[in-house]
Amino acid sequence: MRTLVSPAQLRSPRGKAIYWTVFAVVLALFVLAFVFPLFWAITGAMKDPAELARTPPTLVPSQWHPDAYPQAWNQMELARYFLNTLVVAVGAWAVQLAVDVPAAYALSKLRPVLGNKILGLMLVTLLLPASALLVPTYVTITDLPVLGANLINSPTAIWFPAAANAFNIYLLKRFFDQIPGELLEAAVLDGAGPVRVLWRIVLPISRPILAVVSILAIVAAWKDFIWPLLVFPDPGKQTLSVAIARMQIDMPLNLLLAGLVLASVPMVLLFLFFQRHILAGLTDGSLKG
Structure with a gap:
């Protein structure tokens, strides 16, 4: 070479x-x-x-x-906003896995009619700027179709729009494509249905990519600003990013910096702890026998 x-x-x-x-x-x-x-x-x-x-x-x-x-922690009441953000991030992570994993599994292994076209339409949404989706998404969560519920000031206003993540579905599908079909066919011959194959065979093999998707989902929900600013007008229910931005006018600059550092510590530790899993999940192109 x-x-x-x-x-x-x-x-x-x-x-x-x-x-x-x-x-x-x-x-x-x-x-x-x-x-x-x-x-x-x-x-x-x-x-x-x-x-x-x-x-x-x-x-x-x-x-x-x-x-x-400690002054920033007490004066900015960061404990409350840490809890709000944790609820939002964990819920967004759980909902994304519940939606994205079955969707990627179906597109990869069940191969529904028009599956490739559906995946293409999902990927097209990645080309749209996030700001272009704010108004239709906001209108949707203020008057939820069929149910007619208003999700403002509820964590579900974050969870539901984050559920169908095209990028995560694509990552999962690419990983599922590498799983040998013979392995799944053997499970089917033993009487396992699609759900059992997913739960018992696919998910244990897919731990690296599940770790990547989980971290991406948690970090995205933790650091998001614009959408939580719109759906949490109640100051008591706001996330860290929105609360700190709201308090910056009256807060001394050194305390504001201290609050920003404290707010970023969990995500820095999360990355340092799982960096090996992130790299493994993104670079795995095949499965070892």
Whole structure:
């Protein structure tokens, strides 16, 4: 295979020196780009407001004020909004799995009539900007078809629109396509129906992709802002992102930064803990025998 730099050049002392220098510089730039904003937010919350507004800004606080974090937790009543956000995120995750997994399984293995066209129509929705769907979705949840219910100020206003996620269905279908048909046919010969095959055979094999879809669903619900802002006019039922944005006018800047850091901690820990599962689920192209 031809590459920009030949293997012989890379094995030479000069080639090794250039390779590792470029690698170190690129790695340092990526680390700086991703880690520095976190460093700035964490240390900025521990500055007093006057120092935080100083120009030019200071890299580290001249006087450390770690008490900003408990102050932000208490003054912003973050415990309530953490609970609201947790209910929204867990519910959105459960509803998405309940809808997306059977839909992807049906499209992949049951092969309904016009299944490919249905999948194509689902994928077309990914081309639409999210803002274009706000008005029709809002009209729908304020007057739910058939039931006539109004879902404003209810977590179901988040759960139901998030249920049919075209991207997650596509990820799941692509993974289900790699499951050998002989394995499912053997289960059918043993008397298992489609539901039992899904529950006993497909789901245990699909843990990596289920982990990916779960994390994507939870993170999307946790960080969403525009839609929760529309469907939760009651301040007591708002999520973290909406509540912090509402309180930024009257809150000192250091406490606001502390609240943002605290709100992001669960998602950062979730990613760090499950990063191996995320990479495995996204890169698995086949099943090992």
